[in-house]
Amino acid sequence: MRLVGFCRGTAGVLLGLAAIPGSPAVADTLAYTNGRFGFQVTMPAGTAEDGDTIRTLDWRLTGSPEATDGAVFKADEGHVELRTFGQQFWQDSWQQVHQVAAQFLKEDGSTITYKRITDQWFVYSGKTKNGDTYYRRTERAHDCLKDPITITATLTYSDGAKWVGDLIGPLMASLKGC
Numbered sequence: 001m002r003l004v005g006f007c008r009g010t011a012g013v014l015l016g017l018a019a020i021p022g023s024p025a026v027a028d029t030l031a032y033t034n035g036r037f038g039f040q041v042t043m044p045a046g047t048a049e050d051g052d053t054i055r056t057l058d059w060r061l062t063g064s065p066e067a068t069d070g071a072v073f074k075a076d077e078g079h080v081e082l083r084t085f086g087q088q089f090w091q092d093s094w095q096q097v098h099q100v101a102a103q104f105l106k107e108d109g110s111t112i113t114y115k116r117i118t119d120q121w122f123v124y125s126g127k128t129k130n131g132d133t134y135y136r137r138t139e140r141a142h143d144c145l146k147d148p149i150t151i152t153a154t155l156t157y158s159d160g161a162k163w164v165g166d167l168i169g170p171l172m173a174s175l176k177g178c
Helices: 094-107 159-173
Strands: 004-008 013-019 028-033 040-044 047-050 053-056 070-075 080-088 111-117 121-127 133-142 148-157
Touching (some): 040 080, 080 159, 094 111, 094 133, 133 159, 148 159
Antiparallel strands (some): 004 013, 013 028, 028 040, 111 121, 133 148
């Protein structure tokens, strides 16, 4: 994988295009590296099939470039959103981490229709209060100083962008700590 990027803002955000060999459906990707926590996520930036239509994913950074804990990206004219962030592991237990995340989703008006919890990561998915579909993955990781952190990526998309579901696996698999 080839990565070409630039730094932006005080967080040292690295955004770059990378070619993925052998991937016919998605020719390019956009990598985001968080300067504070050192985690990375790679977003498909090429095209994806939607039935007989080819959709171009043109990700745009919409959050503040000065944010140090994460970033917000939108694509497909705002119908697709990726929120990603890291935070210090401050809870007493991993169970507390996923319970707090579930409580936050419920308080925000989201429903949880699927969940999977392991010792290293958990996933919640369902519908937002606006009726959009979301998929949220949180992983245990370490920052570059080897301190324990959690890293989270949430992909949200409208019903009209159901084709985005094919991107969830590769996108969430790319979520890596320092």
